[in-house]
Amino acid sequence: GAVVSQHPSWVICKSGTSVKIECRSLDFQATTMFWYRQFPKQSLMLMATSNEGSKATYEQGVEKDKFLINHASLTLSTLTVTSAHPEDSSFYICSATRDGNEQFFGPGTRLTVL
Amino acid sequence: ILNVEQSPQSLHVQEGDSTNFTCSFPSSNFYALHWYRWETAKSPEALFVMTLNGDEKKKGRISATLNTKEGYSYLYIKGSQPEDSATYLCAFDNTDKLIFGTGTRLQVFP
Numbered sequence: 001g002a003v004v005s006q007h008p009s010w011v012i013c014k015s016g017t018s019v020k021i022e023c024r025s026l027d028f029q030a031t032t033m034f035w036y037r038q039f040p041k042q043s044l045m046l047m048a049t050s051n052e053g054s055k056a057t058y059e060q061g062v063e064k065d066k067f068l069i070n071h072a073s074l075t076l077s078t079l080t081v082t083s084a085h086p087e088d089s090s091f092y093i094c095s096a097t098r099d100g101n102e103q104f105f106g107p108g109t110r111l112t113v114l
Numbered sequence: 115i116l117n118v119e120q121s122p123q124s125l126h127v128q129e130g131d132s133t134n135f136t137c138s139f140p141s142s143n144f145y146a147l148h149w150y151r152w153e154t155a156k157s158p159e160a161l162f163v164m165t166l167n168g169d170e171k172k173k174g175r176i177s178a179t180l181n182t183k184e185g186y187s188y189l190y191i192k193g194s195q196p197e198d199s200a201t202y203l204c205a206f207d208n209t210d211k212l213i214f215g216t217g218t219r220l221q222v223f224p
Contacts, residue, residue: 004157034211043118043214044203059211093158103212105150105158 001027004096006106013084014114020080021109023094029074030096034103035067038091050077084113116140118206120215127194127222134190135218137204141185146207149178149189152217153200161189161202194222 003026013019023033032051036044048069050056056069066088068080077096081088093108118139127133139147146165150158162171167182175192191198201219205212 009155041216043216044205044212045214046211049211102160102163104160107155107157 002098002102002104003027004030004094004104004106006094006109008109009107010110010112012112012114015085016083018080018082019084019111020078021092021094021111023077023079023096023106025075025096025098025104028096028098030077030098031074032097033071033077034095034097035069035077035079036093036095038093038108044093047079081111084111086113089113116206116208116213118204118213118215120202120204120218122218123216124219125221127220129195129222129224131194131222132190132192133194133220134188135202135220137187137189137215139185139187139204139206139213139215140208141183143208144182144185144206145209147180147182147187148205148207148212149187150203150205151200152203158203189218191220194220196222196224198222 005024007022035047038044047062048056048058050069050071052071052074058064071077089112095103095105121136149161152158162178164180169180178189180187199222201217203217205214
């Protein structure tokens, strides 16, 4: 149990377009979901924490108007990168918790903005 | 700034060798230390959650120790196998969030 999926696994888009990434908990209800970003040779960095039905809490330095997070149900959270630019190219990965403790991770999404 | 460091960055070993890596983390505001195993194109998989100073945990050929007073954890792999090839991540948990190291990339050659 405790499987988290992400879609798409990779995406290439033109500069200025918006990209939506989905994170789903497949076999459990996720009380909280997290979005991380990883640049090459760097560590996973937390971008935001979201709870179902409420606004996401963003980490310092992460623009909430650029990275829109919607946590509409206990099994789905989406991250939309609005007006993407080449500097937004990165690896985005989500995780989910069911009881506030252990985080279960998705396989990640590689975003390339041309 | 909370810093979590892992060493070495990468490691190449022969099948059957035993190996170990280090994770160092802040010694204040400690709640837990997590170890993950991350294979390419897959989800990071939780190995251990360690909370108490002096903790030792074991899963098969993999074990980990924890020293919260000096802020380090060791991960050991006994008799490495090619299927152990992965990136091993540690994450410092201060109850607020997880702060990850950059990982140790292990490659085991047959």
